[in-house]
Amino acid sequence: MTVGRKALCRDSAWGTHEEFAQLYGSYLDAVYRSSSSPVTGSGRWKLIHSVAAEVRKRGVRWLLDCAAGTGFPAFDLAMDTDSLPGLQVHCTDADIEMLTILAWRAKRKHFDVGRLAPPLGTDLGRGVGSMRLDWAQLRDVQQTYDYVMCRGNSLAYANTWGGGRDVTSLPTIAGYLTQIAKKVRPGGFLHVDAPWRLDLPQEDYGRVVSGAASIWEQVTTESHARHWRVDFKLPTGQILKFERFSTLLTILDVKTILDQLGFAETEPFQLQAERPGFGVIIAKRP
Ligand SMILES: C[S@@+](CC[C@H](N)C(=O)[O-])C[C@H]1O[C@@H](n2cnc3c(N)ncnc32)[C@H](O)[C@@H]1O
Numbered sequence: 001m002t003v004g005r006k007a008l009c010r011d012s013a014w015g016t017h018e019e020f021a022q023l024y025g026s027y028l029d030a031v032y033r034s035s036s037s038p039v040t041g042s043g044r045w046k047l048i049h050s051v052a053a054e055v056r057k058r059g060v061r062w063l064l065d066c067a068a069g070t071g072f073p074a075f076d077l078a079m080d081t082d083s084l085p086g087l088q089v090h091c092t093d094a095d096i097e098m099l100t101i102l103a104w105r106a107k108r109k110h111f112d113v114g115r116l117a118p119p120l121g122t123d124l125g126r127g128v129g130s131m132r133l134d135w136a137q138l139r140d141v142q143q144t145y146d147y148v149m150c151r152g153n154s155l156a157y158a159n160t161w162g163g164g165r166d167v168t169s170l171p172t173i174a175g176y177l178t179q180i181a182k183k184v185r186p187g188g189f190l191h192v193d194a195p196w197r198l199d200l201p202q203e204d205y206g207r208v209v210s211g212a213a214s215i216w217e218q219v220t221t222e223s224h225a226r227h228w229r230v231d232f233k234l235p236t237g238q239i240l241k242f243e244r245f246s247t248l249l250t251i252l253d254v255k256t257i258l259d260q261l262g263f264a265e266t267e268p269f270q271l272q273a274e275r276p277g278f279g280v281i282i283a284k285r286p
Contacts, residue, residue, distance in 0.1 A: 015240035021097035046273035067154030071102040090118040092133040135176040144185035156246035194251040251279035
């Protein structure tokens, strides 16, 4: 979905969702303070290695990222054949703009994007189209997985990632998590994150130069939702502005839902290299 708005002034405009997806990689670099280089081992790559360690520790062979977005970090894990030999990664997401960037990343690395598409009931072809699955549609995926991931505060952005102010209710999110949890094989693991607190400390990262843009970000908590604002200053000097709204969900809400679903090991923790405001649960399906 495209959510463009009319330009505010000559050098500052609300960006479309397509532009947002294209700039998302730069945003990740800024947030994780990384040069995006595996050589430096910093920021974004530290988080990828941190998740890889959790995956390796659990002897995972089949991994599903059901909020895969542009492929961070699922595609990076799929590419990490040295430290994760034999790992099979499937990616799904509801957002075609994000998946388009994932396909572009795969093509650049000469990786067959079809290998990332999960098997569905009928042969729909194995490309970006068959990866486009809402959480409510995960029942169509034929297999279960050793490790299912839904990170990047994705649950809180249920159905608002493309734009819109109408955030999803907690009971609906609980329903989504129930669908996602069914894709974990018995004895397998579910990796979810969410903010530790309702009132995420006012996060203002200031301007961070990253890749193609300098980036400013701010998160504020309002009565009904979190409001995320991010501006990208392009090398041309133009500023593209974006905002997204998310549900007031905490990691303790996620824990309560997982406890009700009978999962074990639901205690949230601070995953190495993850953003400090966000708790992670890697729960075990009995
Ligand atoms: C904050 S982004 C995180 C993307 C990626 N996991 C990351 O860490 O960069 C949230 C993702 O959740 C996806 N999402 C939101 N609602 C969804 C739904 N109902 N079904 C499937 N995916 C959804 C969005 O399309 C988006 O790609």
